[in-house]
Amino acid sequence: MAALPDDRRLAVLRAIVEDYVQTHEPVGSKALVERHSLGVSPATIRNDMAALEEDGLIAQPHTSAGRVPTDKGYRLFVDKLQSVKPLSAAEKKAIQTLLDGAVDLDDVIDRTVRTLATLTRQVAVVQYPSLTRSTVRHVELVPIGGPRLLVVLITNTGRVEQRVVEVGAEPNEALLGEVRARLNAAVIGKRLTDVASLVATLPEQFGAEDRELVRTVLEAIEDSLAIEREERIVLAGTANLARSGTDFVGSIGPVLEVLEQQVVLLKLLSEMAEDASGVGVLIGHETAHAGLSEAAVVASGYGGQGEPLARLAVLGPTRMDYPTTIAAVRAVARYVSRILAE
Amino acid sequence: MAALPDDRRLAVLRAIVEDYVQTHEPVGSKALVERHSLGVSPATIRNDMAALEEDGLIAQPHTSAGRVPTDKGYRLFVDKLQSVKPLSAAEKKAIQTLLDGAVDLDDVIDRTVRTLATLTRQVAVVQYPSLTRSTVRHVELVPIGGPRLLVVLITNTGRVEQRVVEVGAEPNEALLGEVRARLNAAVIGKRLTDVASLVATLPEQFGAEDRELVRTVLEAIEDSLAIEREERIVLAGTANLARSGTDFVGSIGPVLEVLEQQVVLLKLLSEMAEDASGVGVLIGHETAHAGLSEAAVVASGYGGQGEPLARLAVLGPTRMDYPTTIAAVRAVARYVSRILAE
DNA sequence: CCTGGCACTCGCGTCAGTCGAGTGCCAGTC
DNA sequence: GACTGGCACTCGACTGACGCGAGTGCCAGG
Numbered sequence: 001m002a003a004l005p006d007d008r009r010l011a012v013l014r015a016i017v018e019d020y021v022q023t024h025e026p027v028g029s030k031a032l033v034e035r036h037s038l039g040v041s042p043a044t045i046r047n048d049m050a051a052l053e054e055d056g057l058i059a060q061p062h063t064s065a066g067r068v069p070t071d072k073g074y075r076l077f078v079d080k081l082q083s084v085k086p087l088s089a090a091e092k093k094a095i096q097t098l099l100d101g102a103v104d105l106d107d108v109i110d111r112t113v114r115t116l117a118t119l120t121r122q123v124a125v126v127q128y129p130s131l132t133r134s135t136v137r138h139v140e141l142v143p144i145g146g147p148r149l150l151v152v153l154i155t156n157t158g159r160v161e162q163r164v165v166e167v168g169a170e171p172n173e174a175l176l177g178e179v180r181a182r183l184n185a186a187v188i189g190k191r192l193t194d195v196a197s198l199v200a201t202l203p204e205q206f207g208a209e210d211r212e213l214v215r216t217v218l219e220a221i222e223d224s225l226a227i228e229r230e231e232r233i234v235l236a237g238t239a240n241l242a243r244s245g246t247d248f249v250g251s252i253g254p255v256l257e258v259l260e261q262q263v264v265l266l267k268l269l270s271e272m273a274e275d276a277s278g279v280g281v282l283i284g285h286e287t288a289h290a291g292l293s294e295a296a297v298v299a300s301g302y303g304g305q306g307e308p309l310a311r312l313a314v315l316g317p318t319r320m321d322y323p324t325t326i327a328a329v330r331a332v333a334r335y336v337s338r339i340l341a342e
Numbered sequence: 343m344a345a346l347p348d349d350r351r352l353a354v355l356r357a358i359v360e361d362y363v364q365t366h367e368p369v370g371s372k373a374l375v376e377r378h379s380l381g382v383s384p385a386t387i388r389n390d391m392a393a394l395e396e397d398g399l400i401a402q403p404h405t406s407a408g409r410v411p412t413d414k415g416y417r418l419f420v421d422k423l424q425s426v427k428p429l430s431a432a433e434k435k436a437i438q439t440l441l442d443g444a445v446d447l448d449d450v451i452d453r454t455v456r457t458l459a460t461l462t463r464q465v466a467v468v469q470y471p472s473l474t475r476s477t478v479r480h481v482e483l484v485p486i487g488g489p490r491l492l493v494v495l496i497t498n499t500g501r502v503e504q505r506v507v508e509v510g511a512e513p514n515e516a517l518l519g520e521v522r523a524r525l526n527a528a529v530i531g532k533r534l535t536d537v538a539s540l541v542a543t544l545p546e547q548f549g550a551e552d553r554e555l556v557r558t559v560l561e562a563i564e565d566s567l568a569i570e571r572e573e574r575i576v577l578a579g580t581a582n583l584a585r586s587g588t589d590f591v592g593s594i595g596p597v598l599e600v601l602e603q604q605v606v607l608l609k610l611l612s613e614m615a616e617d618a619s620g621v622g623v624l625i626g627h628e629t630a631h632a633g634l635s636e637a638a639v640v641a642s643g644y645g646g647q648g649e650p651l652a653r654l655a656v657l658g659p660t661r662m663d664y665p666t667t668i669a670a671v672r673a674v675a676r677y678v679s680r681i682l683a684e
Numbered sequence: 685c686c687t688g689g690c691a692c693t694c695g696c697g698t699c700a701g702t703c704g705a706g707t708g709c710c711a712g713t714c
Numbered sequence: 715g716a717c718t719g720g721c722a723c724t725c726g727a728c729t730g731a732c733g734c735g736a737g738t739g740c741c742a743g744g
Contacts, residue, residue, distance in 0.1 A: 026737090028736065028737050028738085029737075029738080030736080030737075031736095031737095040686070040687085041686070041687055041688075042687095042688095042737095043686075043687055043688070043689090044685085044686055044687070046737090046738070046739075047685095047686090047739095049738090050738090050739080060737090060738085061695095062693095062694070062695065063693055063694060063695090063737090063738075064692085064693045064694045064695070064735095064736070064737055064738065065694080065695075065736080065737070065738090066736080066737065066738095104505070104506075138492075140484045140492065142480075142482045142484060142494065150480075150482065150494065150496065150502075152484065152492065152494065152504070154492070154506075158506075160492075160504050162494070162502050162504065163446070164446075164496075164500070236602065237602070238580065238598050238601075238602065239595055239596075239598035239599040239601075239602055241598070242593050242594050242595030242598055243595055251584050252584050252594075253581055253584030253585055254581075256580050256581035256583070256584055257581040259580075259581075260578065260579070260580065260581055368706090370705065370706050370707085371706075371707080372705080372706075373705095382717070382718090383717070383718050383719075384706095384718090384719095385717075385718055385719070385720090386716085386717055386718070388706090388707070388708075389708095389716095389717090391707090392707090392708080402706090402707085403726095404724095404725070404726065405706090405707075405724055405725055405726090406704090406705070406706055406707065406723090406724050406725045406726065407705080407706070407707090407725085407726075408705080408706065408707095
C-alpha cells in the first residue's frame with residue numbers, strides 16, 4: 001500500500017477513537033468528516049473504514065451502524081500516540097496540594113490513590129512499596145513483659161513491619177542487646193531479599209542455650225517478609241465504575257470482583273511491560289482476565305530510580321481517554337517518587 | 343380494633359415481606375393466600391392490605407400492582423421478629439474454619455470481613471477495635487540512629503501504633519530508660535482516653551534540658567491516638583452489590599460512594615442503637631443518608647464484655663433476608679469476640 | 685485514487701391493541 | 715361484626731406493524 005493512504009487510515013482510526021470516547025456512540029463516515037478536517041469525502045472514509053475493519057481494528061455492532069474501535073484498535077491508537085496530553089496547570093497544582101503534607105507512608109499511599117481517582121475519575125490502584133526491593137533501615141527488639149518480644153523492622157521507604165513473638169523465657173537485657181547489635185550490623189542497608197541468607201549463620205555465634213531465642217526472632221523477621229503481607233494494594237474511586245454507567249455493558253460486577261481479589265490485581269500489575277516513559281497499558285482481553293474484558297489498565301512504576309519500588313495504576317473502561325489518563329498516571333507517579341525520595 | 347385481626351395483619355405483613363424478599367416482585371392477595379396458610383380468602387387479605395397501606399407499612403408501585411413493604415414495614419417486621427433463623431451446622435463450621443488460624447489483629451479483621459461477606463452475600467464492614475476503649479499494654483521507645491526515635495504503643499487488643507519522631511539530639515540510653523520506665527509505670531493497663539491526662543505532669547519530673555525530649559515523645563503518643571488513624575474500616579464483598587442487580591433501582595453508584603467515605607460509615611456505625619441481643623438495624627431512610635435510601639445496615643458490636651470495642655456490619659438492599667442476615671452478623675460478632683479475648 | 689449517487693439494511697421509537705394481574709367496593713352469608 | 719364471592723375497573727407489560735433515518739456497500743465516472 002502507498003504511504004499516504006496508510007497514514008490517512010491511521011488518522012481515521014485516531015479520529016474514530018477520539019469521537020467514540022467522547023460520544024460513546026458508534027461513529028459513521030459522515031460525522032467523521034464533519035468533525036475532523038480529513039480533507040476527503042465520506043465515501044473515501046468508508047473505504048478506509050472497510051480496510052480498518054478488515055484488519056480487525058474496528059467493528060460494527062450491527063449492520064447499518066457506525067464503527068467502534070476493537071481492543072486491537074485501541075492498542076494501535078495507544079502505540080501510535082505521539083503526544084500525551086500535558087496536564088493543565090490547575091491539575092498539576094491539584095496533585096501538589098493533595099499530596100503534600102502527608103505524615104507517613106500510609107498517608108502518602110492513601111493520598112496518592114485518592115488523587116489519582118479524583119484526577120482521572122476512574123478507579124485508582126496503588127501497590128505498597130514492595131518489601132523485596134527496599135532495604136533495611138533498622139531492626140529493633142523490644143521486650144514487652146513476660147516472655148514476649150516485639151520485633152520491629154523499618155525499611156528505607158518508611159514502612160514499619162512488626163510482630164510479637166513468644167520466646168521460651170524472659171530474655172535478659174544483655175543478651176537482647178547483643179542480638180540486636182549483631183542483627184543490625186548484619187542487615188542494615190541490605191536488601192530485604194538478602195536478609196534471610198545474611199542472618200543464616202547468626203545463631204551459631206551464640207551459646208547453645210541462646211540459640212533458640214535467636215532462631216525465633218529470625219523466624220519472625222522472615223515471617224514479616226512473607227509475600228502475603230508484603231504485597232498490599234489500596235483502592236479508591238470504585239464509585240466511578242458505576243458513574244461510567246453503560247460503559248460496561250455486562251454490569252460492573254465482574255470488575256468489582258477482580259478488584260477485590262488483590263492477588264489477581266497484583267499479578268496483573270507485576271507482569272505489565274512499560275514503555276520508555278515508564279507507563280504500561282493493558283487493553284481488554286490483553287488483561288487475560290474475563291472480568292476485565294471491557295476494561296483497560298494504565299500503570300506506571302514509582303519510587304526508586306532505575307527499577308521502581310512498586311506500581312500504581314488506573315482502571316477504567318476500554319473506552320477511556322488514554323492520552324489524558326496516561327498523562328495523569330505518569331505525573332502522579334513522578335510526584336510520588338519525588339516525595340518518597342524525601 | 344379487635345385482637346385477632348391485628349394479629350393477622352402482622353402475619354400478612356410478615357408474609358408480604360417474606361414473599362417479596364424471595365421473589366423480588368410486588369405480591370398480590372391471591373398469591374399470598376396460596377403460598378401461606380392464612381386460612382382466609384383473598385378478599386379478606388385485600389382489606390387487611392388496605393389497612394396496612396393506610397398505616398404506611400406497605401405501598402403499591404402503581405395502581406394495578408401488588409404491594410411492596412415500605413421502610414416502615416420492614417422496620418415493624420424486624421421489630422416483631424420473634425425468632426432469628428439459626429445458622430446451619432455447615433455455616434457455623436464455615437465461620438470457624440475461616441476465622442481460626444489468624445496470626446495477628448490485621449489478619450483477624452481481614453478474615454472476619456471476608457467471612458461475613460461470603461456468609462451473607464452482601465457487603466461486609468468491620469471497624470477496627472477502637473483505640474479509645476482499649477487499654478495500654480506497653481509503650482516502647484526505640485532509638486533508630488541519629489536524632490530519631492521510634493515510639494511504639496501496644497494495646498490490649500494486639501493493635502500496634504508506631505510513629506517516628508525527630509528529637510533535638512541523639513538521646514542517651516540512660517535517659518531513655520528513665521523516660522520509658524516512668525511512662526510505662528504511668529499508663530500500663532490504663533485506658534487510652536486517659537493517657538493524655540495521666541502523663542501531663544511527666545515532663546516536670548525531668549531536668550529542664552530533658553523536658554523537650556519528653557514532650558516530643560508525648561506529643562507523638564497523643565498523635566497516634568488522634569481520631570484519624572484510630573477509626574479504620576475494612577470492607578469486603580462490594581461485588582455483591584452488583585450481583586443483587588435490580589435491587590438498587592437507582593444504580594449502585596451512590597452506595598459505592600458512601601462505602602468509600604469511611605467517615606460517613608463510621609458515623610453510621612457509632613450512632614446505631616442495639617437491641618438486647620446486641621444487634622442493631624437501620625433501614626432505608628433511617629440511615630439518614632440519601633445514598634443509602636434503598637439500603638439497610640445490620641450491625642453488631644464485638645470484642646469486649648459489656649461495652650463493645652468496635653462494630654461490624656452488613657450492608658445490603660432494604661429488600662434483604664433479615665432473619666438470616668441478623669443471625670449471621672450475631673454469630674460472627676460472637677465468634678470474633680471470643681478470638682479477641684484469646 | 686477519489687467522489688457522488690443510489691439502493692439496501694436494520695435498529696429504534698411510536699402507536700394501537702390485547703392481556704392479565706390486581707384492586708376496591710358491594711351485597712350477601714355465617 | 716367479620717368474612718366471602720362476584721364484578722367492574724385500572725393500568726402496566728407485551729406484541730406486532732410501521733415509518734424514519736443513519737449508515738453502509740457498490741458502482742460508474744472524473
